[in-house]
């Protein structure tokens with residue numbers, strides 16, 4: 001890996017930034033290039049990841065009807081929206097968000113965590129109770145929908161329905 005001195009200035013301390021480029025293959029995403037800009041004076045770092053391989057835009061659906069479904073492994077790509085219509089919940093991709101691996105349960109827990117930031121109103125308490133019921137694996141059936149223009153997301157379950165998005 002060759003390090004190149006750039007004309008860019010460190011936003012922290014005003015020194016020149018150095019640049020390193022590294023291309024590699026990772027699971028789920030395929031080939032990626034990691035661009036790293038770093039400052040030798042203050043250790044400021046800015047990392048930008050480029051993904052090379054794209055697949056067709058996809059919608060992935062899983063009916064969650066039992067405890068096993070909750071354990072299904074999910075790879076959520078950085079471009080993916082996660083929608084749970086029964087809960088009126090949508091998780092949008094964040095700015096510069098990285099892909100991550102979780103489970104169906106992990107997604108539902110993260111929605112419950114977000115609820116706790118919204119206070120303790122009656123409706124929120126009711127929603128929280130419903131989510132606890134879903135997490136117990138028996139009380140309520142939901143659908144997890146992943147809408148992914150990069151087509152990279154996956155749910156490891158034989159019950160998954162995948163449809164290509166027509167534009």
Ligand SMILES: [Zn+2]
Pocket residue numbers: 010011012013014015039040041042043044
């Ligand atoms: Zn600096």
